[in-house]
Amino acid sequence: MKKLILFGPVFLIIVILAVWFIDGMGDVVQPIQYNHFVHVQEEEIECLECHQYAEDYARASIPNIDECADCHDESELEDEEEMTSDEDIIRQEMKRQEKKILFAYMAQNKKIPWRQVNNVPNYAYFSHRRHVKLGGIECVECHGDTGKQTTPIVRPHETRSMAWCMDCHEKENVSNDCYACHH
């Protein structure tokens, strides 16, 4: 009995810690604090402008320095913006810091090592073309309203379990034969 009293709190702490760790297990750290909100909502860029292969290929692709360079170049750092509040100043400074990281990659002609979070295991064939072009599914249906997110993507919007796939396939009357997707 005495022992139990002693170990009780220790056990509880372990459980709490474990929950905390397991919960955050999937989160990845992105190299740049990318802000979808600024790009999608403020600059009104369409998803397909950057994720340009979503309609025609299996992978939508994550844009890298080449695509970034279409809009960004180092002269931006000199641009003075009107800043009214402290909050603005902090926000601008954070933006500048992130841009500096981007320009460092561009200067070295090195790929940004984005961590891919929306990943399908290699034993399943997932094709964006099949879903976007043929199925006519909107990006938000699977990826959520990413455009409103101000922090980088560190975990997928959906769990992407097989059951999740199959539920939708059933609803849409698409084949659920294993060999429709597995290979």
Next chain:
Amino acid sequence: MEISRRDFLRLLGISTAGVAAGSVGCNTIWSVPDEVVEKIGGAPRRESWKTSVCSLCPSGCGIKVRLIDGIPVRILGNSINPVNRNGLCPMGETGIEALFNPNRIKHPLKRVGSRGENKWEKVSWDEAIQSIVTRLQSLREKSEPHKMAFWSSQGNNLQSGLIEQFTTAFGSPNFFQFDDNNVAKLATRITLGHEKQLAYNFENIDLLINFGGDFLDAGPAPVRFNQIYAEIRNRENGQQAKIIHIDSRLSRTATNSDEFIAVKPGTMAALALGVANVLINDGQYDDEFIAKNSFGFFDWQSKEGKSFNGFKHFIEREYYPEKVAKITGVTASQIVDLARKLSAAKSALVLSGGQASASTNGLYTSWAIECLNALKGNFKENSPISLAPHPPFAEIQEVQMDGIATKGLARTGLSQAAGDFCFAEYSVSNIPDAISQQNPVEILFLANANPVFNAINQAGFTKALSEIPFIVSFSSFMDESNAFADLILPDHVYLEKHEIVHSIPMIDFAHFSVQQPVIEPLFDTRHPGDVIIQIAQKIGGTVASSLPWVGYKEYLQDRVKGIYETGTGLPFSEEGDEKWLKYLKERGWQIFEFTNFKEFWQVLLEKGGWWDPFPQQMDFNNVFATPSRKFEFFSQLLEKEIQSHVQTDAISSDNIAAVLAKLKIAAPGDMAFIPHYEIPHFDDGDGRFDLHLLPFNLITNVNGMGNNMPLAQEMFGMLTREYWNSWLEINPETAHEKGISEGDFVKVTSSRGSLTVRAKLLPTTMPGTICIPFGLGRINGATSKRVGVNPYSLLVEKYDHLRGIPSLISTKVSVKKANGREAV
């Protein structure tokens, strides 16, 4: 202390690798290498295709490479390349493994250890090239340019032209190619009087007699021959054709033929002449051709009034079926039957290869077999035989030579120095001795030549290489010969470079295929062509002005401009298109339309090459360059060569018997100049060895050229279920006599050495012979080191008595079940 979740997990001993590289939680149990997962994620998976040429062996099959996001993942045959029409061989499939192979040489290396120790140090390209240039310049300053030698393999590409330009301008007569084609070059010199090769058309033949050519497994174009054999066997009613194979081993070529005739090793000449005997007796030969276009068939008189017996006389006297049956082991009725089939055929073709030319009587044998084609009248228009056409490349600009070069070139080359053979130009027999004794080489360049592994005199080459003060090698991988190098200047692998492969032997239309890089070079490697041009530029003077190109690609384009300017042929086109194009061309349409060379070159890269599907009719009256300008049954050329040997050897010219004895020719007098059966010489260790060793090649690893690809090793003996291993084929009957059962380790001993290998009891092996495949048994090179055995290590130094070509079937061995320790 800050501790992240990830660190914490790592402390707990839970690997996060799967989580990090893969997706979230999904495939943590999926233990796939991280690189694969990363690859499978990422990029859009855009598929693209690039055409090129496979250069793993010299057959020059066109390929198209599938790239996913710019990374080559698969090699397929190029369906519009007429050389291989969509087909590829197992070795060709594994090419990507060569590209990404971790054992590739990644940057120039300088030897630091002793020779063969394999200790190397990285050097820069500039430093490496400078050290070569300094040495070459000092050779020229000493006026000794002949002390530079260049050995390469494979003559079917344009690189050999560039190397020859370089060695000639430099002043060295020592450019030598270890090329399988050397064998055929000398055979046509006797029959046609020049070294141009014959080409064959199988379209309309109804009989193919193949003397020993293992065309389905070994060179010169195995994929093409697999297709030809399948096509011949599947002709529809009315056009059926038969294939008769003659050999001492049931090779895959033999088993794919309709009929197989077994001959004793080295006796094919007798069989061919026995067939000729029956044809002559039956009067079944092409009278018109024999009368008009042959020399020495009937009895004849020389200008001096000396009378000679003709071929007919000798054959009638010497090669009657009963006698031939005794020599060859083929029954007299089989010989008659074979001859009758040949005479009954409307259009028959007789081919020789493999074992036919691999005996000490090889040249006489090929010549005797060629006589059957002559009797059949195949050397004329509209016959299945023609002269192999060449693409009309622009000639290389004339080489400029200064005094040093002219003097150097006048020296005797290493191989010509061989005194024991009539035709010694392509003989490797004398090279090691020449290096050690009279003709020292100071600088040797090796371009994919590996004589220490696949020359019959391995030991000689090993010694010679260790005596040469400075060796430069251009290989992508470590091998037995470049272990002796002082400097390795790594080449790209074939998927990373430009090349032009042309004129694959036996093909009857002019063609070349363009090899282009399908991916940027992965490592700090350079094209040997570029390096040679750079070295020439640095040497300066006439050497530099003879090689004026900016780089190898410009050299190739310069050569191809010749074709653009003549406007013949066309880039590869879909199968069947050529008939349509021919139709248009006959009606005067312009087929070849390009506005500029750049456009032509682009189309070549896209289609994979060029060909001329409209061959010129061959005027056979101009084909023969023999002294009589005819097909010679009595070779005046051979007579001349032997006579000239008389003079150089200070034996009086009337004592021809002494010369023949020295050349190890047994035939008396004039018979030596007529195709005949020379008794083959075998090394049987003074009676100690009783079994013939017949080594052979496999399509999965021809001559060990697939040695750097793990998959090519795994597929090595897929038909006999020997993966990653050599085996010994032995007839069950012979095995029983020797007390050997299936799977036993067997010790094989020859005069040269011994090896231990597992036995396979196969009825495809002739009793009294054993067969071991070439290709494995590497002693250097990481992928297949110590895998299997190398039959070259057993072969005794025997050469074709006339041309000094290695005789691969002249070794006899003994076999004995190995005891436990030998097996390990």
Next chain:
Amino acid sequence: MPKWGMIIDLNKCTGCGDCVTACKVENNIAVVGQEESANGRTMLWMDIITTYEGEFPNVKVRHMPRPCFHCEHPPCTKVCPVGATYLNDEGIVAQIYPQCIGCRYCQVACPITVKTFNWYTPEWPGRMAEACNPDVAVRPMGVVEKCTFCIHRLQKAKEQAAVEKRELRDEDYVPACAESCPTRAISFGDMGNPTSKVSQLKRNPRAFAVGEDLGIEPKVYYLSEVE
């Protein structure tokens, strides 16, 4: 629904082995190495069975390429306790790797021994993994694998046909072995369609199947050699 099937013309097959190697490369089949090969663990989805008949010199050697027969009554699917292998609507015997528990029952049940087991995690030396075919799953240790008729090609072909708004054509979907055969001995197509090339070849008097007496109804037919 199509019924995919294959016809192998033994009179055209020369036994060159390109189909075997093409299959290995296309499907990322692991190279097991010298030691494991010696233990009989070489992994082949397509194999060539060589038989010898007679004595020298009158020997008949036959080469018979052997993919999975994709039987209509497959013995292997009936013994699978987890449904990892089953016959799908298009007549392909599927092998679903993540579902497989590695019990190897199916491997034993298959009368033509087409199934191989992954004894180890596949390994690629150096950067060779980069050259893997991204269309095909890399199998982990502990699962059974076999010929899929290059199912990944069907998935892509169907998608391509849908994008082009047309029906699937015969030539859209060809497995790697049939595609690369130098002598074009292997034909592939829809056996359910009586006008397809394979259906026509199946009616050839030379056509036969192996294991018909077992009642497995294979969908791989052979055309015997012309004697």
